[in-house]
Amino acid sequence: MYEEDDFIQLSALQHFLFCERQCALAYIEQTWEENLFTAEGKIMHDKAHEEQFEKRPGIRIERALPLRSKELGLNGKADVVEFHRTPDGKGWFPFPVEYKRGKPKLDDCDKVQLCAQAMCLEEMLDVSIPSGAIFYGRTRRRLDVIFDDALRNETKETAERLHEFIKQGKTPKPVYSKKCKSCSLMEVCIPRTFELNRPVANYIHRMIDVEDSDKRLET
Ligand code: SF4
Known part of the structure; x- marks a missing residue:
């Protein structure tokens, strides 16, 4: 379990898996945050536009929901969390959706980021979340992501390596x-x-x- 002072932004996971130098420039040196987050702001803008098409009956949509996990030592915000009505109509279950402007990648970096969001929600809401989705702007399609043991382990292990990397404070x-x-x-x-x-x-x-x-x- 991590203390709040040791929390790292959840979005760093994806950057860490994409390129460790990119992660270090943004999250260790913090010199280039403006560039990085300017780009990310554009993604958020695209996403907000897409959301008009995502509203469906039986779904409540929460945007920019704060997230945190003591187990992963991460905090941040979820792009979108859909709350789907349970089959018996008595409750709602969370379904995280991440918006990316590109297309599905060969590696797991986007899936790990989404899985970390799900693990934060599970810890916060004391629920079990079996799946979520990533919407890719270039293909304009949703990719369903199952949070199986392999992806959960990869997410946990990546978060641990990320903490060690940030602690070392060296830019590759x-x-x-x-x-x-x-x-x-x-x-x-x-x-x-x-x-x-x-x-x-x-x-x-x-x-x-x-x-x-x-x-x-x-x-
Ligand atoms: S090496 Fe530099 S330009 Fe290439 S992905 Fe990493 S941070 Fe970006």
Whole structure:
């Protein structure tokens, strides 16, 4: 169990799994938060628009619901929590929905973030939440997510690694990859800096070679 002072923002989980450097820039250095959250603000705006299509009979929608979990040491807000009427019509059960502007990813980072939201709600409301959904803006489709043991374990383990990572307080060096193209921190991270140094180093070596051969010609 974590103390409140040790809580980390739930959204850091997704960034941590996407790229540890991105997570460190935003949540350790905090220098680039504005960039990151500007991008996230746009997602929220898109989401609010989509919500007009999400209202259905038998569903109550709560937006920006505060979340917290002592077990995971995380807090934050849920984009949308739908409360679905139970089959007997006597109650409601929560169904978290996360809105993303892109498309489903190959890794589990979005699912882990949603699962963490569900685990927060379970702890807060003392209920069991078997599933939720992620709405992707690019495909305009919902992806149903089952919160099975494997995903719950992955979420818990990721939260533990995230706490350790934030405690260490070290920002990893950039490693350029395909995902950098969709990274909101690309301009501040400058992931190709080290690659760009290589031609510079080659240039310097070439200049040294030329100077050496000039000296040999003079003697
Ligand atoms: S630009 Fe690439 S290396 Fe840099 S933070 Fe983003 S994903 Fe990570």
